[in-house]
Amino acid sequence: MHALVTKADDNPHLANTLITSYIKLGRIDYGHKLFFNLSTPIVVSYTALISAYAKCNREDEAIKLWFEVASMKSFGGMVGHQIHAHALKVGLEMNLSVNNALIGFYTKCGSVDDLVAVYEGMRAKDVITLTGMISGYMEFGMVESAVEVFDQIPGRNCISYNALLTGFCQNGEGLRALLMFREMVEDHMEISDFTLTSVVKACAVLTEKEISRQIHGFVIKCGCGSTAWIDAALLDMCTKCGRMEEAQKMFGQWSHIQSRSVVWTSIICGYAQNGQPDEAISLFCKMQADGDGTVDEVASTAVLGVCGTLGFYEMGKQIHCNILKSGFLSDLCLGNGVISMYGKCGNMEDAIKLFNLMPKHDIVSWNSLIASHLLHRQGEEALVVWLNMEKVGIKPDSVTFVLILSAYRYTMSSSVNTCRGLFYSMRSRYGIEPTSYHYSSMVGVLGYWGCFEEAEELIKELPFDPDASIWRALLDSCRLRSNTTLGRQVAKHLLAIKPQDPSTYILVSNLYSASGRWHCSDRVRNEMREKGLRKHPSRSWVIYQNKIHSFYARDKYHLQTKDIYSGLDILILECMKIGYEPDTSFVLHEVEEHQKQDFLLYHSAKLAVTYGILMIGLGRPVRVVKNIHLCGDCHTFFKYVSVVTGKEISLRDASGFHCFKNGECSCGDYW
Template sequence: MATVLDSNSFTRFSSSYRFILSPSLFHNFFHCPLKPPQRPLTSLLHSTTTTLFTPLFKDSKSHHAHHSSASPIYVLPPSPQTYVSDSNPSSLSEASRDGDFSAALDSFVYGLFNLLRLSARHSDIELARAVHASVVKLEEDTYLGNALIVAYLKLGLFSDAYNVFLDLSSPDVVSYTALISGFSKSNREDTALELFLHMRNSGIEPNEYSFVAILTACIRIMHLDLGLQIHNLAIKMGFLDSAFVANALMGLYSNCGYYDVVFKLFGEMRERDIASWNTVIAAAVKESMHDAALQLFRDMQATDAFKIDYFTLSTLLTACVESVAVMEGKQVHAHAIKAGFESNLSVGNTLVGFYTKCGTVDDVVSLFERMTVRDVITWTEMVTAYMEFGLVDSALRIFGEMPEKNPVSYNALLSGFCQNGEGLKALQLFLKLVEHRVELTDFSLTSIISACSLLADYRVSKQIHGFVLKFGFGPNVCIEAALLDMYTRCGRMEDAKKMFCRWQLKEGRSVAWTSMLCGYARNGQPDEGILLIQHSQLEGTMIMDEIAFSSMLGLCGVIGCHELGKQIHCHVIKLGFEFDVGVGNAVISMYFKCWNVDDAIKMFHNMPKTDIVSWNALITGHILHRLGDRALEIWSNMQKEGIRPDEITFVLVISAYRLSNLNLVDDCRDLFHSMRTVYGIEPTSEHYAAFISVLGYWGLLEEAEEIINKMPFEPTASVWRTLLDSCRLHKNTIIGKRVAKQIISLEPKDPSTYVLIANLYSASGRWHCSEEIRENMREDGFRKHPAQSWIISQKNMHSFYARDRSHPQAKDIYRGLEILIMECMKVGYVPDTSFVLHEVEEFQKKEFLFHHSAKLAATYGLLTSKHGKPVRIVKNILLCGDCHTFLKFVSIVTKRDIFLRDSSGFHYFSGGLCSCKDYW
């Protein structure tokens, strides 16, 4: 009965040949020391053995020659034509006498192939070396040499594989291709490229597997130039019709960012497999063409020959996450269930990420509990999910239950703390990581730098910077950008400026430039930000990408620099960025903040695509202009068009009720309660603060206080501060005093708290209490953020502080202000000294009042602008009552309109009236 040799039968087979070979020859043949082959086998064997086997080896090359040209990289041994029985030694002798010994040797060689396969499958290096030792006793066989190369490559023995290759007198395309493929996948891409060139110079033509192998090397080292040459060679040799080669080319162009070429190649393919579809879908996702990716999936489904796999589903879910395509993502989930892939670990992990972004925490938890197989990625995704939903305690719990943790897990916890404003917890965790010598990555350092930004602690920021320098990460865009942002958030603008000026990383220039702009705006230095933009324009170094445009437009909005904002908008249109949703949203916000409501609305309607941020910007703009009823109409349109609101939307809409011309408190109550029941959004501190503001506006202070006391979580200082401000407006010191105690207990070191309380006492005439508050501030070393007003004149920003005489034209400004005050007093203006927080003589109080920053800015604007043109002023904090009254009288005596934007919104002063109706 015929027998195919395996590892056991090989042992029996070798023993059957002992009658042919002498004992010494047998020992040398099967038990020689392991060493790389140095020369052909015939020179190693004794002459008698050589004579015996020579007839059998004459045709060994030709016997296997038909395999070498068409075989793939993974060499398969030929099946022997005749199988030799291992149970009857005499039959072997008889076979040899009859000239059938070559068939027996074929079976022997086939056994060697099987053993090489077993060695690779079971990672048995010793077995592979033993087979190699046996092979060197035979006459050279390229096919058997190729099998050795493949086995050694699979075992990770690249030097051994290469040595076998070097000892082949006539390596073929399979020999080269096996090595090129192995080296391409093991960080030896340069060697793979050299081998491919050597193969071409040797006159050996590549096959389709050779093309795939060399393209793999090009993909790994992003060698596009060589990839283009390989592409041309594939066309010339007619291999572009191979799906394998076309897929590899698409992978190269996709990795190098040439997605249009990927789509072109895909469209020209005669035959496609599932890898072709997966590659083009992945390319569409990388290019943020999420709708196209989903359409490709539908086209793929329409082709009966193809079925989805786990990679298809994972890629599509990524597209749904990035585009927040909730319904499409759920449809992909349904496909996963139908195709039996929901239990796949990769798909399950991607689904957790999808529902984290596009679902609820219950969706994520339910999915996690159904997963029968979990890995460290699954658990880390759950930590990230809880952090995304603001459930820090739950994230800590799941982190503690993790059976295995890696640096990514710790980074998820670290960044989650930062994301939820828990800078101190992030710092404490980081110290533990350092203490226990957990591996730190650049992401770890970026996160802890962000934590320092949250803490805004100068001393801690210096220590962390020192640690980063000592750690020696070298030039790193993410870390350097995080450090620069940390400087700006800690108020270290001089240090930030020095770092920016010596910035060496070209690829991070845009991020650094943007950080400086935001830093200037954040630290009350918007004029420096405008100078940076103008300086960059003159030098031709202005950054022009989506992030930079959004930042510049944002700064123009903060300052109210309308002309510069329009110029930047022109650049946006010229460079084609008007189709970017983020930039479009920044344009909308800029125009609203620069008094240009019409262009803001026009921009919204002209945008080819909008998102929830666009709608929020539209509502915000109308709220800034105190157009509450119009903001509520936009909210109604959103509901009609099926636009899903987010948390910010509800904060804005609730705020719009306060600005409505009608008392819509009942409607506001209904909306506040429907957030949870209808939209599944839990009210946060911001929602409560907005709702308290509405109740306070209509004088429902007792109800507002009761709602705060019944909040399901601890009220923040911002919620209490909203009620305190309402108490000031209604001069209710009884509730105000209770509220003040709550705020001080929560934020004992916040200067704005003391200012609010002092204002409350001053407004009710309790000067001794107000002065006590101010004295406490001085004793504790607190300083409130100074009031600043500015005006844009002749494309330059002119800023003023109270009693500021630093302006070059200060003398003219103060003289003009004196005249203006006297003219206003003639028509009824009476200075309101109750807003002066100093216990001084009455004439001194008036002196303080007369030189507030808003009055100085208004005077400068009137002196430098054309007659009949409105004066536009921006103030960084709330406008005081006396300045508000003064500007109403100024609009009478000058017959000029005055537009002022403060922290509460816009004031339009015209003919002695204000658009805020004296309530802000």
């Protein structure tokens, strides 16, 4: 019989028979144990077990334990509601421990309404109830309600503090978590490993290098920096706070057997987020080749993200195949990741196909599909998805609106009216409060179509102080429509709000350069240098034979540098023959005219495209990705290149895809 027990997990019917037999033999305890060890307990076995318990008046215990196990295994749904109803029927609605278990259960497997209903119906509440409610509210993003409950707890203990701390992290409130931790230290609360792990996670949320160093020191001083969980959290924090060297060092010296897969995932994601996606990919390949750590859903989702960033279609497709093989596709997160990856790799067909094949969609799936269309500047298609979404009754979220509003940049100018209508109906019709993201999308649309007065008017009427993203949207429109007068005013606002942000300086400096005001442009850049602000250097890359070939401007590190430069020189000459003239206004330095050309001609995107043309066989498009906006001269140049080589060039920059074909670009020259 015992041998059968080990097989029971794969076969629910066998499990059920076993449980009933145990009970018939009078061994409820065995039946009980087996039931709680099943990964998917079924209702029949539950009924058998519960009636056995009922016979000896231990029904409350059975129900309580059922909810505890179900919430641990995230198993619930309809069955959970049935058992809750049963508990009410047998008069357990006032049983404190059953209700506490229910709170835990609905936190993991129910809705906030279920949760609040149980809580409000309870006459007796203890510290477990209140702590459970803190976690519950936090799980549903209701941070303030959780804090309210916390304030009601008379004798707060370490567990209630920890629940609040974890909740803050979960909801991205890193700073509040740290302040709370300071309070805990000052109040001489017990600091457990769990607390420290949460604090380290809070630092990771906050992404402040200096604070992360202080907390790191504190944890080591506590002598707690040696359990696998804390070390894994510390390593993850280093990656999130841009301390990759330290993370790599910890990773190299990893001595725990546990958490191996977790730290692989952290370090891979770390490289991805710190602008070193190629490192991320090579580590992922190493992890697979060494068989060290399992490629789980999290790692796969992370690497899918990297593949999207890089435009690494082959590897993305391979991960998709692995997912299909391992049966992870029911995981919504992964499915959404695959849609996004295909969209970013320029393959809309696969993205749409997968979306249609997915058995279930959540709001992220819809948003991913819309975002993919936007990357391809397919405004009309994005709006069709939006219509379908409304048709099937999916409630849009805040992100959907940011996307849909932006879609109107890629439709007809006459649809600005529709966009305006949608924007003003967000609150009344959809119950979504417009945030600065929505305002910047709207300002971006208005600016794009040249309605500068209305954009300014909208900013004036803002119910809150305009933040940098809104000014940036306006400034970008000024660049696009060469409105330097307004651009200068906007730049002033922007520099006043975000003096520390390098991207602001770049935007402002580009505005001046584009209008030939070298002096101003250089002044802005010098100021930036003095303040020690650095931008991510501009970089372009091509994937060839499963390797990333990456280029900086005037880069001479590639093994085939000679071929690339001579190839580019030939391309330039050929393009000049049919009318290309280098536009030196895009050189951002005040240098001699001939030097200016030199700076311009060897931009990273030109080097990457040339390499692609040299290596990638006839009939196949050259795919290049650039980490920031393409400059106007490169844009013009590639149109000519597509004529002289007869090749199609697909280039993704920060604004989306440009597809150069027969001397034209799919963006219609506005990007």
